[in-house]
Amino acid sequence: MNKNKAHKPATSPSGDLTEGEGADRADREHAETLVRRAQNGDLDAFEALYRMYVDRVYAICYRLTTSQSRTEQLTQDVFVLAWEKLSTFRREAAFTTWLHRLAVNAVLQDQRARRRRRQREQVTEDISLLAGATPAPALESRIDLERAIAGLPERARTVFVLHDIEGYRHNEIAKMMNTSIGTSKAQLHRARTLLRKALVS
């Protein structure tokens, strides 16, 4: 992920959920112990990991989907998947980074499935800026920004969240979204332009 961006998100762009900045060494060691126990089938240890990281997983799923019910379902899916794939987790990477990537992939996979369904129903996916039920809000607060992001077209929103909030690089985003770096850059430009216009409207 992007470690050298000129404009960095306020939190760690490494993708670590909390380890990157907030958690100290003792917390990381505690998490590693829990991961080892969970890998040996200890469901209580896995529950402790869930409690540590659910807010972070929920936040990324929510920003990418903008739907509470889908976010709840996806958050559940991510932790069930994490349990099933724990044996494949190697400690070269932080558990939080691994879990974060699982969450992003789960959301992207869900988006692709939904997109295919929509295509079958011949509904155009490319909605216009902030074309939700509510009119574009003035960006006077972070809540307004959340709302404006939620109103972006899906792909633009996804790239904006991954790049400008989560700190992924374009090459990482392109790989995760099965698209090109150029498309990722174009969608980011689109998202920023739309949000900027909403900001000044």
Added chain:
Amino acid sequence: MTCRDTQRLMDGYLDGALADMERAVLEDHLAACSSCREVLAQLKALLDEAGKMSMTKSPPRDLWPAIRSRIEERMVQTADLKAGMRRFVRPAYSLIAAAAVLLVVFASVVTLRLSRDGLDSLEIFQAEWSRGLITIAAMEKQYAGATEDLVSSMGEYQESLPEPTRKVIEDHLQMIEGAIEDSRAALADNPSDAELQSMLSTTCHQKVALLQWTVQLTTQY
């Protein structure tokens, strides 16, 4: 450089991704263009705001009970499946051993009705599925078609097999079909689960392989 060109470069400028030359040209334009300076200031404000957004959000309710229940359900299913596969694999070895003896005995007169080609072509579909070129449903359809062909090829010849052999084959088929049904049911709840898809693919393949072998066996009676 036009305002439009400048604004296209602003993403790279803000992300520190412009080459020196591009940055110098853009900065020259900015020095002379107040409207582009304003756009840049707005973008910077937007990104500053985005950078301050919280990275955490609590779910409105505790999701753990549902997660735990799903995990425990999977653990039971996995244990059942493993037990089922163990039951299948052991008798399958004895069946294959018996088949080997039969094939050696009748080698001179056997004309195999179906060659390995049928299974090979299915493996092509399997490879296409694993590369994401076709859906699991499309691949399953191919297996269903092959199964139908094989059952139809067997026809009444299956009756010619010795009763104990037929019984073993039927038991194995039943177990495989059970595994296929379980995989389908689990997939209905979680259609994108790669491991469940893989399990369905594997069990479909086993069914075709067993049917194909049975067809070959019927030609010897």
